[in-house]
Amino acid sequence: MKITFLGAGREVGRSAIQIQTDTEILLDYGYKQYKNAPLQEKYPINAFNHPKAKNVILSHAHLDHCGGLPLLFENQNPRVFTTPPTIPMINLLLKDSIKIGDAAFGKKHVQKLFNNIVKTKYGKRYQLSKRTTFTLTDAGHILGSAQTMIESEKKILYTGDLKTTPMMLNKPAKPEKTDILIIESTYAQKDHPDRFEVEKTFIKEVEKTVETGGVALIPSFAIGRTQEMISLLSMNGFEPFVAGMGLKVSEIYQNYSNYLPNPGAFIKALKKTTPVNKKTFPKTLDSSIVVTTAGMLEGGPVLNYITKINKNSKIFLNGYQAEETNGRMLIEQGKIKINNQIIEVDTPYQFFDFSAHPGKTELVNYVKKTNPEKIFCVHGNEESCIAFAETLKREGFNATAPKNGETFKIQ
Ligand SMILES: [Zn+2]
Ligand SMILES: [Zn+2]
Secondary structure, three states: OEEEEOOOOOOOOOOOEEEEOOOEEEEEOOOOOOOOOOOHHHHHOOHHHHOOOEHHHEOOEEEEEEEOOOHHHHHOEEEEEOOOHHHHHHHHHHHHHHHOOOOOOOOHHHHHHHHOOOOOOOOEEEEEEEEEEEEEEEEEHEEEEEEEEOOOOOOEEEOOOOOOOOOOOOOOOOOOOOOEEEEOOOOOEEEEEEEHHHHHHHHHHHHHHHHHOOOOEEEEOOOOOHHHHHHHHHHHOOOOEOOOHHHHHHHHHHHHHHOOOOHHHHHHHHHOOOOEEOOOOOOOOOOOEEOOOOOOOOOOHHHHHOOOOOOOEEEEEOOOOOOOHHHHHHHHHEEEEEEOEEOOOOOOEOOOOOOOEEEHHHHHHHHHHOOOOEEEEOOOOOOHHHHHHOOOOOOOEEEEEEEEEEEEOOO
């Protein structure tokens, strides 16, 4: 068996891992958004040299995992296994990438991809070849997210993006015994604050903003976070406006609500929201709450709102703010860029740690339960992947932070 890292080696973005058994498998095929990098560095290694692919297993519907998939259909037809809720979500994401001119592929590639998708259930074992099977289980990260267990001469467990403690809309991922573990390292250097406390402070601040006549502007990722915000606000008696791609994703969450821990609560929460677009823009925004894309302030309706809200308003950042994004620039310099113009933002902002990834302690506990003989730490910045491998070595494990392009023989 061989494992080659084509992306996500000491970086977040363009996740792509090739597994060779008696067949060929690609785990994810992502795209590195936001970075000011040449095209080749945004897609997995060799993405433009028609890499051979027979089977692709997609862990979940985030661009850093699915954004390169259509490139595989330039001159071949791999099967793509993924969970049912993931399919409509990647349809939205990939078509949006084309629309905003951010894709190295076209509609025909996306169409070919959809012709080759195999709806894959959690907990069912699929035979890929004579000596290789795989099984997906819930990864607890977003709707439909999956961990992959490949079984051939050895067992390989790939976590994809993971959450091992429960969130409002996700059941936690369960660890399983394995020989080889490929694990995400996004927050391997720190622990997250207690989620319940974060929620309490968040709600208190929203209340304060609305009471003083301001707008609580909540820029949120379309997939997962928007729906979590809707649920949290509804539980506390608020009825927010919702704008941007998060609206369409919320419909998908509703259609696949049987995947949620409490479907009734989400459907009820969604009914209390008011969808807004350019045509139905509210007459006055005073004393209101707006949940809108994009979570890192990179495009989407949020930029429109930022220039319109009154002086008592507040911006509630609630997700990862990648380098070279408006969100990061706001935190570091109090400025953002709209239509190539830098503008000063006077509205105060606050960051809330609502991460959908495990912190250091969660990660280490998870690894102990899977008890592997070899561990690869991926999907984190360079420092994070290396530090995680070091932490695991101190715990007595054989761990490495592979670089992109590296191949490992497994015996
Ligand atoms: Zn993710
Ligand atoms: Zn990811």
